[in-house]
Amino acid sequence: MFSANLEILPAAVLNGVMFGAIYALVALGLTLIYGVLHIINFAHGAILMLVLYAVYFLFTLLGIDPYLALVIVVPISFVLGYGLYKYCIGKLAHGKDTNILLITLGLAIIFENAALFFFSADQQVIDVPYAYDSLDLGFVFLAVPKVISFFASLVICLLLWIMIAKTDMGKAIRAVAKERQGARLVGIDVDHIYAVTYGIGIACLGAAGCLLMPSFYVDPYTGNIFVIVAFTIVVLGGMGSIVGALIGGFIIGITESVGGLMFGESLGQIGISLIFILILLFRPTGLFGWKQ
Amino acid sequence: MSKFSTTSRATLAGTLFTASLPFLIADRFVIDVLTLILFSAFLGQSWNILGGYAGQFSFGGVVFFGTGAYVSAILLNTFGIDPWIGIFAAIAAGVVTAAFIGFVSFRYGLRGSYFALITLAFAEVFRVIANSVEFTGGGVGIFIAHEPSLARLQFDDPAGFYYIAFVMALISILIAMWLERSRFGARLIAIRENEDAAEALGVNAFKCKMYAIMITGGMGGAAGTFYVQKYLYLDPPIAYGVAFSVEMLLVTIVGGLGTVFGPLIGSFVLHGVNEVARHFISEPGLSMIVYGVILVAIIGFLPNGLIGLFKKRRKKQGGDGDA
Numbered sequence: 001m002f003s004a005n006l007e008i009l010p011a012a013v014l015n016g017v018m019f020g021a022i023y024a025l026v027a028l029g030l031t032l033i034y035g036v037l038h039i040i041n042f043a044h045g046a047i048l049m050l051v052l053y054a055v056y057f058l059f060t061l062l063g064i065d066p067y068l069a070l071v072i073v074v075p076i077s078f079v080l081g082y083g084l085y086k087y088c089i090g091k092l093a094h095g096k097d098t099n100i101l102l103i104t105l106g107l108a109i110i111f112e113n114a115a116l117f118f119f120s121a122d123q124q125v126i127d128v129p130y131a132y133d134s135l136d137l138g139f140v141f142l143a144v145p146k147v148i149s150f151f152a153s154l155v156i157c158l159l160l161w162i163m164i165a166k167t168d169m170g171k172a173i174r175a176v177a178k179e180r181q182g183a184r185l186v187g188i189d190v191d192h193i194y195a196v197t198y199g200i201g202i203a204c205l206g207a208a209g210c211l212l213m214p215s216f217y218v219d220p221y222t223g224n225i226f227v228i229v230a231f232t233i234v235v236l237g238g239m240g241s242i243v244g245a246l247i248g249g250f251i252i253g254i255t256e257s258v259g260g261l262m263f264g265e266s267l268g269q270i271g272i273s274l275i276f277i278l279i280l281l282f283r284p285t286g287l288f289g290w291k292q
Numbered sequence: 293m294s295k296f297s298t299t300s301r302a303t304l305a306g307t308l309f310t311a312s313l314p315f316l317i318a319d320r321f322v323i324d325v326l327t328l329i330l331f332s333a334f335l336g337q338s339w340n341i342l343g344g345y346a347g348q349f350s351f352g353g354v355v356f357f358g359t360g361a362y363v364s365a366i367l368l369n370t371f372g373i374d375p376w377i378g379i380f381a382a383i384a385a386g387v388v389t390a391a392f393i394g395f396v397s398f399r400y401g402l403r404g405s406y407f408a409l410i411t412l413a414f415a416e417v418f419r420v421i422a423n424s425v426e427f428t429g430g431g432v433g434i435f436i437a438h439e440p441s442l443a444r445l446q447f448d449d450p451a452g453f454y455y456i457a458f459v460m461a462l463i464s465i466l467i468a469m470w471l472e473r474s475r476f477g478a479r480l481i482a483i484r485e486n487e488d489a490a491e492a493l494g495v496n497a498f499k500c501k502m503y504a505i506m507i508t509g510g511m512g513g514a515a516g517t518f519y520v521q522k523y524l525y526l527d528p529p530i531a532y533g534v535a536f537s538v539e540m541l542l543v544t545i546v547g548g549l550g551t552v553f554g555p556l557i558g559s560f561v562l563h564g565v566n567e568v569a570r571h572f573i574s575e576p577g578l579s580m581i582v583y584g585v586i587l588v589a590i591i592g593f594l595p596n597g598l599i600g601l602f603k604k605r606r607k608k609q610g611g612d613g614d615a
Contacts, residue, residue, distance in 0.1 A: 040405055092592030098349075102545055102591045105538065110584035117577030220577075224534075228416060231409055266431070267424040273416040280410045281400045 011140040012257045018146035020253020021153035022212050026226050027233035027245045028157065029204035035240020036177040036197040039097060042104040044230060045223025046111035047202055051077060051209030052218035053119060059126045059213075066128065066213045067148065074206040081202025086195040108223075115220035123219045131214060149211035156207050157246045160200070164242065173197055177240060229256075232276040238286025247287065251275070311458060314451035323450040329556075329563045330457035331518060332543055336555030337464035338511030339540035344550035345471055346504040347484025349404070352411030353540045355393065355418055356386040356512025357519070358531030364517040365434045365526050366427060375445040379517040386513020387506045394505035398498050403487070412537070419532035433527030436520055445521040453522050460518065461556065464511060468552040480504055484550070546590055548599030557598045562587070 026048060033041045054073055058064040064072070088107070093100040133144040164170040175183040176193045184190050216222075233252050237244025252272055260268035279286065310330075314323055339353045363385040364378030373381075397410050422428045440448045447453055471477035479500045482490035491497050520526050530536075540555075547558025565586050569579035594600050 034405075040408070088588075092588065094595040096595055098545055098549065099591050099595055102542065103588055105542070106584045106588035106591065109587065110581055113577040113580035113584065115577075117575060117581065121576070228412065231412070235406075235409060264424075267420060270417060270420040270424075273413045273420065276413040277410060277417070280402060280406055280413065281396065284400075284402065284406050 016254035016257030020250040024249025025208035029201035033201040045227040046108035049223035077206025078203040082199035085198035145214040241288040244288030330461040333556040333559040336543035342508040346480040350411035352415030354536040356509040360513025360516025382513040386509040390509020422528040548597030
């Protein structure tokens with residue numbers, strides 16, 4: 001039994017890495033929003049669910065391939081996120097963190113139930129021609145959609161990192177994250193930066209949705225699966241850290257995959273929560289976070 | 293009578309009115325909803341002690357409720373112990389769980405969103421364990437036999453449960469009133485406003501936060517017993533899922549964070565909106581959309597919770613305005 005487990009261990013690890021890349025993308029949006037706005041975005045999972053539906057309908061109604069949909073979904077997600085913050089969350093919260101929490105929670109309730117109302121509770125999958133293609137690495141088979149999503153996630157993380165590290169907008173975002181008042185004093189439009197950051201965070205979800213849909217499903221509650229996992233990755237990697245989110249995503253992906261293999265479907269999930277607790281206790285700044 | 297303030301007279305009148313409701317309303321359904329409102333207010337108040345007064349937000353407040361529910365359900369089902377004893381075991385279990393989580397989190401100095409997240413993680417760990425071991429019934433859950441009698445804390449007449457929930461809500465409000473007048477409560481508020489400053493003034497923040505989370509835990513445990521006796525079923529997602537965690541912070545913040553009547557007002561309005569929406573709209577999802585929109589609107593227009601409405605009016609009238 002155990003030796004059989006060992007044989008498929010490399011496969012489990014690799015699959016964990018592949019899925020971890022998607023987790024990383026979801027967490028990337030969350031960590032950026034937390035790092036800059038210092039809010040916990042409870043609507044994150046619900047918005048991911050909306051994106052998955054968007055990809056689903058683009059494919060079934062218009063025949064647009066999910067990977068091609070990236071160029072449509074990501075910009076729209078950005079605009080949606082920007083508008084959502086500028087005209088809803090930022091306006092209604094009156095600058096109180098507890099209120100932002102409840103507003104994002106309220107938005108999640110609205111989105112989930114709107115999906116339930118319009119799209120019903122049925123699980124939807126898309127049937128892409130390459131869904132069951134796989135790569136033979138000699139010792140393990142890897143599903144092609146997962147390999148694509150893995151490399152695409154790496155590229156997106158890299159692009160985001162370049163944007164934050166090298167551009168003027170990125171510099172402004174970092175300035176606002178570190179010192180809100182100081183940024184305002186040197187002429188940065190803080191509210192605009194907040195909205196842009198929220199938009200980028202949601203755009204990451206847009207990308208994650210496009211990459212996820214070929215090998216996953218969507219129903220009104222899909223997003224919830226990712227919320228706690230994404231929080232764990234954010235804390236593990238260090239709140240606000242892009243590299244941390246990526247590596248945190250891999251660690252969690254592997255933990256989940258290997259934990260499921262070793263301890264079974266139910267108890268295997270405990271690994272993620274235990275890592276979460278241990279990191280919070282012993283290194284709350286995360287692996288790559290800076291001290292506040 | 294003159295030595296009582298307007299507030300305490302209004303409170304007394306409100307208490308008597310609420311106590312007499314089962315005599316005024318014959319509809320079982322309405323009594324059931326009112327019971328739910330009082331129960332939810334109790335849960336909210338338990339969260340309010342730690343989250344509202346001491347300022348320690350938890351996203352996993354359900355963990356005390358779930359543990360209490362499991363303890364009293366297992367005592368009843370496996371050992372035949374009546375819930376009247378079970379409820380004390382549940383309170384004890386809630387306090388012990390709270391002491392453990394509090395000790396670990398506060399000892400390591402977790403604050404703000406870090407504390408909130410670790411409570412969420414603990415709830416997840418408890419959920420996975422409850423789902424994986426035998427004595428909790430695993431994923432299948434626990435069914436409680438329906439044997440209405442006072443000893444079993446089960447009633448055919450919905451007024452029975454109503455009065456239990458009423459007494460629990462009343463006790464929770466008395467605890468909050470006591471808190472507002474006690475030095476302990478003042479220390480908690482000082483910690484909420486500025487923990488470092490409070491410590492500099494000699495407040496033992498660790499000890500105070502431990503007491504606060506243990507009160508929250510005990511109340512949560514008691515709520516667990518009530519829940520299983522009323523709804524006769526328990527499984528890991530109910531006991532440790534996010535639904536109840538969200539419920540308790542929602543009613544509290546919507547009503548008014550760190551106030552005596554906030555949880556009750558929030559519970560009344562949110563459940564009221566929910567029931568009315570459900571009554572008029574039968575399509576799945578649509579009533580919850582209305583609920584969500586109203587929730588966002590309340591937060592957007594009343595940033596201090598519904599209780600802000602009363603305080604503002606009292607100020608305008610030149611009352612004692614203790615905002």
